[in-house]
Amino acid sequence: GLELEDYDQLAVVRPHVSNLLAIGGAVVGGPAGGAAMLIFSQIFRKPLSQLGESYYRVTGSWDDPAVKQLQGSEVNVTPLKNCETYLEDALAQSLENNLERQE
Structure with a gap:
């Protein structure tokens, strides 16, 4: 924490797989393949x-700091x-609160 100047956190790394699918589709299948993969990636955005x-x-x-990679089962x-939706909502609320204080 802040007082002890130490970490106890979980970090999540999420690559943008949907972007890679569209590029890969374009390389393998040309423009039609890229378009198909882009549509596929948008439909299945959450699972991807x-x-x-x-x-x-x-x-x-x-x-x-010590960094240890964990398995998904852990x-x-x-x-x-x-968390992405929560962060968007929290940031919007924080911004709104700051604007109200300035008025």
């Missing part, structure tokens, strides 16, 4: 966002499922 997801546990001091992903 978890493809290639990696998890890391970050612990230790700020000066010497992580409770339930709180992470809607």
Whole structure:
């Protein structure tokens, strides 16, 4: 935490697989293949966002953090499922609160 200047966090890395699918489709199948993969990736955006997801546990001091890669089975992903939506909502609310304070 801040007082002890240490970490105890979970980091989630999500590559943008949908972008790679469209590029790969264009390389393999030409423009038609790229368009097909782009449509496919947009339809299945949510399931694809978890493809290639990696998890890391970050612990230790700020000066010497320890990073350990975790297996998906070691992580409770339930709180992470809607984190992108939660972050958008939290940022919007924070912005709104700051604007109200300035008035």
